[in-house]
Amino acid sequence: MRHLVSVLVQDNPGVLQRVAGLIARRGFNIESLAVGRTHQPGLSRISLVVSGDDAVLEQVEKQLNRLIEVIKVTDHAEPHVERELALVKVSVAGIEERLEVKDIAEAFRARIVDVAKRSIIFELTGDSQKVSNFVEALRPYGLLEVMRTGAVGMSRGEQVLRVREKKAV
C-alpha cells in the first residue's frame, strides 16, 4: 500500500538528515521525499511517500514522532490534495513528432517551458500517477531527462498540521 505522509518539523540544521536517516535505518521503503518551508518561521514541512502495510505505516509515524524536531505527523488517509511537479525533457526529431508530443502534453495539461532545436521541456503538475502516466506516454519519443519533485500533500477542508499546545508533563 502506498501512503502519503506529511511531517511538520522544526527546520533546524540537520533535520532532513535525521528524517532520512531514520527511514533508511529502520528499513522503511520510501518512494519520494519532498521538503520546503512553511508560512511560519522556523517550521518546515516534509512529504513522504511510503509503501507498506498498516503496521509499517504505524511504525513510520511512531518512529518519526520520536524525533525531537518532529512536531506532527499525519498520513493522508482522509480526503486530501496530492500534487507532484515534474520537468520532462523529450527529444523531438521532426515536425511530426513535435506535434504528437505537443498533443500528448495538451491532454495532460502540461506546459512547455523550453523549446530547442531537438528537444522540449514540459512542466507538469498532478498526482504521482498522472505524472507517471505522462512520462510513460512520452517514453517512445525519447526521454532525455526527467526530474520529479516527489508528491506533496495537504488535507482538504479545515484540518491542518499545527504545533500542539504545550502539554504539562
Add this chain to the structure above:
Amino acid sequence: MNGAAAILKALERQGVEVIFGHPGGTIMPTYDALYDSPIRHVLVRHEQGGVHAATGYARASGRVGVCMATSGPGALNLVTGLQDALMDSTPVVAITGNVPQHLIGTDAFQEADVVGITQPVTKHNYQVRNVNDIPRVIAEAFYIASTGRPGPVLIDFPKDVQLAEFTGSFEVEIDLPGYKPTYRGHPRQIERALEALKKAERPVLMVGGGAQHAAAEIFALAERSGIPVITTLMGLGAFPGTHPQCLGMPGMHGSVAANRAIHHADTILAIGLRFDDRVTGKISRFAPHAHTIIHVDIDPAEIGKLVRTHIPVVGDAKWVAGELAKGAQRMNIGKWWAQLEEWKTKHPFAWKPKPYLQSQEVIQAFWEATQGQAIVTSGVGQHQMFAAQFFKFDRPRSWINSGGLGTMGVGLPFAIGAALARPGELVIDFDGDGSFQMTLQELATLKKLNLNVKIVVLNNGFLGMVRQWQDLFHARRYSEVYLADSNPDFAKLAEAYGIKGLTLTDKAQLQEAVREVLAHPGPVLLEARVYHEEGVFPMIPAGGAAEDMIIENPREAVAGD
C-alpha cells in the same frame, strides 16, 4: 565569562557533580574552565570508559551521567557507549569539542562529523553555533535525556564557541514543540487492563528495565493481586528476585518457569520492556496462548512494534503501575500457581558440580556472603548470564549490565560510575577474561579513586559464550575463541596498577577467597580460574521458542551420571 565557563555554569545548574572525561585540543577551553569549577572530573583512560562510567552512574542513581571528550578520535570513542546507553534507555549527556567553525568541513586536524555520526546512536544531538545558546541547549539536553524514555544526548561545541564571550542569560525556557512525553496512562486503558486482569486465568506480569524506578508500585501491584512476576535481564531487581512470586528471568537463558509461564499464559501484563528478540525468541511463536497482551510503555513506538498488543497503555511505568496497584484485586489463580510452583521447584537454575572451580558457585558465594547487598555489574558473555541467574537481585538499580547492545568491556567502567553514584555501597564487577580486557585500562581510574569495587574475573580461558555457540551449532570448531595461552596474570596486572590482586584456583578455597575480597577495604581484583568448558543453560537457541528450550547441557547429559 567565555563559552567554556558558561558550559560549566550551565552544567552546575543542572546539578552535575561529576564528569567522566578525557581532554584534547578542541575541548581544552572547557578543561581550562573546569580548573575553577566545583564540578568533579574523573580522568578516564579511554573515552569509551568515560561514557560507560557515565552510564553506570546514571543507572545506579537515576540521575543524568555526564561524559566529555575532545573532537575526532575522542568523540568517536564515545560511539559504542552512546549506542549502549540508547538501547538500555539510560540518561547520559556527552559533551564534545570540535574544530572551530571556520574549519568545519575542511578536513581539519582531528575533525570528524560527530553530529552526523552520533545521530543514530543518540536520542538527540546538538552542535552549538552561538555562544549564547549554551544555557538553553544544555537545559534541553538534560531535559531530553532524563524525561520520557531516557537516552543519551550529545552536545558538540566548536572551539570558537567555547572561547567566545558569553553575554546571554542562564534563565532559559525549554520549548520543544515536538517533544511531549506522556506520563499518565489513559484512564480508560488502565480500566481495560484491570478488567482483563480480572478475567485472566493464567496471568503473568513481565517487568523490564523501564520499571527500575517503579519498584514500589510493581511490588504493591504484585502483592495485592498475587500475580506471578517475571523480570527481564534489564528488569532484574525491579521486583525482588527472592520473592516467592518471582519466576526469574525470561528468554534465551531464562528460567524454565518464566519461559513456560509466558508460553502458557492467557494474559500478559508487560511493563517497561520492549520484547527484545533475546526475550521472545521467534516472535510468531511467542506467547501463543495469550489472548490478551497489555503493554505499558512510555515510548509509543515500542507498543505494537514486535508483538501484537491488545491493550496499549502509553505512560510512565511508575504512574501506570501505581494506578494498576490501586485498582488490582486478588486473583483467584491457585491452579496456575500450582503449575508454576512445580516448574519452579523442578527446574531451578542449577549446575552440575565438577572437581574444578565453577563460575556459578563463585557468584553464588558472593551473593550469600553479601546477602545480596551489593551493586553488581558485568561484562558480556557466559559470566553475565551466570550473574543474572545466580545473584538474586532484591533491590532496584542493583544490577547494571549491557542488555540491548551486549557490549563487552562495560563491567569495570559501569562499576566505577555506580560506585561514585552510590558512595558507601559495595560494587562487584563479575567480569569475563575477554570482556575485562576490552577496558582494563580503567584500573588506573579505579586506583586513583580508590573505590570500593571488587572485580571478579571469571577466567575460563575462552570467549566462553562464543565457544558455547560453536560447541552447539558449529560442530565444536573452536574458531578464534581461545584466550588461555595468552591471558595475563590478572592478579599481577592489578598489582601493577597498585590494586590488590588475588588468584583463586581451588574450589576448596572459595569461601576464604570471598572473605578476603570483601574484607579488604577499597578495590580488589580476584581472578577466579574457572572450568573451561562450562555451558549456560537453560538455553533457547536463537530464533527458537519456549518449547525448544534445552534445559540441561546436552554434553553433560551424555557424559554425566
